[in-house]
Amino acid sequence: MNGERGAWQRFLASDFFYDFKRSPVTLVSFVIVVTLILLAILADLVAPTNPFDPASLNLMNGFTPPMEPNAFTGETFLFGTDDQGRDLLSAIIYGLRVSLFVGLTAVILAMVLGVSLGLLAGYRGGWIDSLIMRIADIQMTFPSILIAVLIFGVARGLLPPDLRDELAISVLIIAIGLSEWVPFARTVRGTTMVEKEKEYVQAARLIGLGSGQIMLRHILPNVLSPVLVIATITLALAIIAEATLSFLGVGAPPTEPSLGTLIRIGQDFLFSGEWWILLFPSVTLLALALSVNLLGDWLRDTLNPRLK
Amino acid sequence: MLFIIARRLLQAFVVLLLVALVAFTIFRFIGDPVESLLGQEATVADRQALIDRMGLNDPIPVQYLRFVGNAIRGDFGISYRTAEPVSALIAERLPATLELAFVSALFAIALGTLLGIYTAIFRHGFTAHAIMSSSLIGVSLPTFLIGVLLIWLFAVELGWLPSFGRGETVQIGFWSTGFLTASGLKSLILPAITLGLYQMTLIMRLVRAEMLEILRQDFIRFARARGLPERMVYFGHALKNTMVPVITVAGLQLGAIIAFAIITETVFQWPGVGLMFINAVFFVDIPVMSAYLLLVGTVFVVINLIVDLLYLVIDPRLRDGQLKRQTV
Numbered sequence: 351m352n353g354e355r356g357a358w359q360r361f362l363a364s365d366f367f368y369d370f371k372r373s374p375v376t377l378v379s380f381v382i383v384v385t386l387i388l389l390a391i392l393a394d395l396v397a398p399t400n401p402f403d404p405a406s407l408n409l410m411n412g413f414t415p416p417m418e419p420n421a422f423t424g425e426t427f428l429f430g431t432d433d434q435g436r437d438l439l440s441a442i443i444y445g446l447r448v449s450l451f452v453g454l455t456a457v458i459l460a461m462v463l464g465v466s467l468g469l470l471a472g473y474r475g476g477w478i479d480s481l482i483m484r485i486a487d488i489q490m491t492f493p494s495i496l497i498a499v500l501i502f503g504v505a506r507g508l509l510p511p512d513l514r515d516e517l518a519i520s521v522l523i524i525a526i527g528l529s530e531w532v533p534f535a536r537t538v539r540g541t542t543m544v545e546k547e548k549e550y551v552q553a554a555r556l557i558g559l560g561s562g563q564i565m566l567r568h569i570l571p572n573v574l575s576p577v578l579v580i581a582t583i584t585l586a587l588a589i590i591a592e593a594t595l596s597f598l599g600v601g602a603p604p605t606e607p608s609l610g611t612l613i614r615i616g617q618d619f620l621f622s623g624e625w626w627i628l629l630f631p632s633v634t635l636l637a638l639a640l641s642v643n644l645l646g647d648w649l650r651d652t653l654n655p656r657l658k
Numbered sequence: 659m660l661f662i663i664a665r666r667l668l669q670a671f672v673v674l675l676l677v678a679l680v681a682f683t684i685f686r687f688i689g690d691p692v693e694s695l696l697g698q699e700a701t702v703a704d705r706q707a708l709i710d711r712m713g714l715n716d717p718i719p720v721q722y723l724r725f726v727g728n729a730i731r732g733d734f735g736i737s738y739r740t741a742e743p744v745s746a747l748i749a750e751r752l753p754a755t756l757e758l759a760f761v762s763a764l765f766a767i768a769l770g771t772l773l774g775i776y777t778a779i780f781r782h783g784f785t786a787h788a789i790m791s792s793s794l795i796g797v798s799l800p801t802f803l804i805g806v807l808l809i810w811l812f813a814v815e816l817g818w819l820p821s822f823g824r825g826e827t828v829q830i831g832f833w834s835t836g837f838l839t840a841s842g843l844k845s846l847i848l849p850a851i852t853l854g855l856y857q858m859t860l861i862m863r864l865v866r867a868e869m870l871e872i873l874r875q876d877f878i879r880f881a882r883a884r885g886l887p888e889r890m891v892y893f894g895h896a897l898k899n900t901m902v903p904v905i906t907v908a909g910l911q912l913g914a915i916i917a918f919a920i921i922t923e924t925v926f927q928w929p930g931v932g933l934m935f936i937n938a939v940f941f942v943d944i945p946v947m948s949a950y951l952l953l954v955g956t957v958f959v960v961i962n963l964i965v966d967l968l969y970l971v972i973d974p975r976l977r978d979g980q981l982k983r984q985t986v
Contacts, residue, residue, distance in 0.1 A: 488673060488676065491673075491913075491958050491959075491962060492917065492954075492955075492958060493914055493917045493918065495917070495918070495920070495921070496917045496920070496954065499920065499935070499936070499939055500939075500947070500951060502939060503938070503939035503942070503947050504684055504688060504947075506939065506942050507684075507688035507689050507942045507944055507947075508688055590800045593800060593802075594800055594801070594802055594921060597802045597921075597924075598802070598920070598921065598924050598936050599924075599936070599940055600936060600939050600940055610802075613802075613803070613806065617806050617809075617925075620806075620809065620810055620814050621814055621821075625810070628806065628810070632803055632806070632807075635800075635803070636798075636799070636803070639798065639800070640798050643798060
């Protein structure tokens with residue numbers, strides 16, 4: 351307990367926390383991201399209704415504008431309802447859960463893949479290095495959204511039709527994860543090539559440790575801070591990629607709408623004047639992506655004082 | 659010099675073959691071509707006839723070579739969904755995408771360069787600050803949301819511009835153009851802005867940074883000392899020297915514009931190859947996906963090749979040693 355408090359106090363006294371306190375933009379972004387993550391985790395508790403429970407839906411409530419009582423039922427909804435009478439606030443909270451889940455898992459996948467390949471390429475060198483980096487070069491030539499759509503399409507082709515909707519979320523995660531590994535691999539490879547010449551790695555080799563252990567236990571901890579920065583920036587990219595794919599109709603299935611799916615639905619009702627179905631999911635997506643981006647920028651500046 | 663060019667050409671050729679290999683793998687091994695074309699009720703004899711006709715029992719390398727040969731002649735197989743030749747589908751839709759990409763690129767380069775010069779010259783002014791800050795917001799907005807917001811403002815609220823499709827087109831030979839009718843031109847505006855906005859801000863920031871860099875240099879000071887008018891200094895001396903990086907970035911971004919057309923075309927239901935690709939992914943129309951990959955891959959490789967060779971022409975320092983950019 352004592353040791354824990356010591357660590358906490360050391361954290362409060364650190365430059366890292368000092369920088370954090372001093373930047374109002376970062377504080378606001380942090381609060382927004384934490385709030386949205388909490389909403390997503392606690393969706394079952396905080397959402398006024400469960401938008402996927404048909405029993406809780408009342409078609410009479412359809413197209414209720416925000417903050418106005420419905421003409422038939424007299425019920426009021428903070429963000430209004432969609433065509434099915436589904437409470438938009440609840441749909442957004444559940445959509446946020448899908449968006450964040452896909453974004454976070456895709457980044458973890460990209461990170462694990464990119465860091466492993468980067469360590470391997472940087473530490474081993476030779477033909478393994480050339481092979482991995484050539485593939486990375488070719489992949490970097492194409493925009494990642496194109497690669498993600500392509501992987502999604504290939505995976506749909508491989509799956510039997512009745513499983514396509516069921517596994518759509520997993521396919522989405524794999525598609526986005528595989529399209530974002532290159533920046534991790536490049537950075538880790540560069541740092542690894544510098545680190546492996548240092549004396550502590552020579553010493554580890556001298557006492558007979560295997561390459562795997564040297565890479566994971568000795569080099570990895572020293573390349574982690576740029577990885578953290580890339581992960582944050584990639585998270586914003588992954589959230590936007592997920593929203594884009596779902597908006598295009600090749601992402602989250604209709605049974606599990608993400609923020610992108612909700613925006614897609616909202617676009618259909620723009621011409622009939624139901625603007626709120628589009629506006630609120632869009633604002634939520636923007637707030638999330640922008641805050642994560644700003645946090646990433648701040649993290650990069652703080653962990654890399656030379657860039658300041 | 660010749661050696662570098664030859665090596666660069668060889669590299670591009672190898673990458674193209676690799677892209678073709680991926681496209682072939684998708685084409686041949688995902689889904690069952692025979693079942694997709696004939697349906698499940700086909701007789702065994704029908705199936706065997708089709709397998710023989712498509713050469714599906716030949717060794718894989720032979721099939722790959724035939725695939726590449728067919729692709730070079732413009733034969734990408736038959737769409738599983740519409741049963742039309744894929745090459746006909748692409749030929750019908752390619753003009754729409756190319757016209758859209760052309761107008762977007764023009765918009766991005768022209769407006770980006772203008773705003774870049776403006777923000778560099780009046781860098782302490784209020785307008786320049788406003789432009790720079792709003793460009794940050796523009797970069798953070800996802801492309802599809804920009805499109806939807808533009809539709810909302812200009813098509814729904816103001817009713818000035820159409821929100822989907824190409825309007826009326828005029829058929830000139832095999833090319834259908836929207837440039838010649840009023841509705842065709844009006845339909846181009848919103849999609850072109852949506853598609854070009856990101857590239858526009860990119861070019862603007864690049865021009866601004868390069869201009870600021872060059873305005874600090876001695877020859878600008880001397881030009882001013884010689885009494886040249888400011889207009890001559892900015893456009894005759896400074897701008898000329900910023901154009902090299904701008905041209906290369908603009909060239910590389912052309913590929914990105916064609917790829918991002920997938921999103922813009924879906925938002926505006928623009929009947930181009932990007933929308934065709936998204937529909938192919940949705941309906942698992944494998945030959946169309948494979949052909950699109952080949953098409954876009956070729957565009958990217960060729961653009962990268964041209965930009966790299968342009969570097970050699972523009973910057974003599976690179977001719978002796980290695981290429982500066984190693985983008986394969």
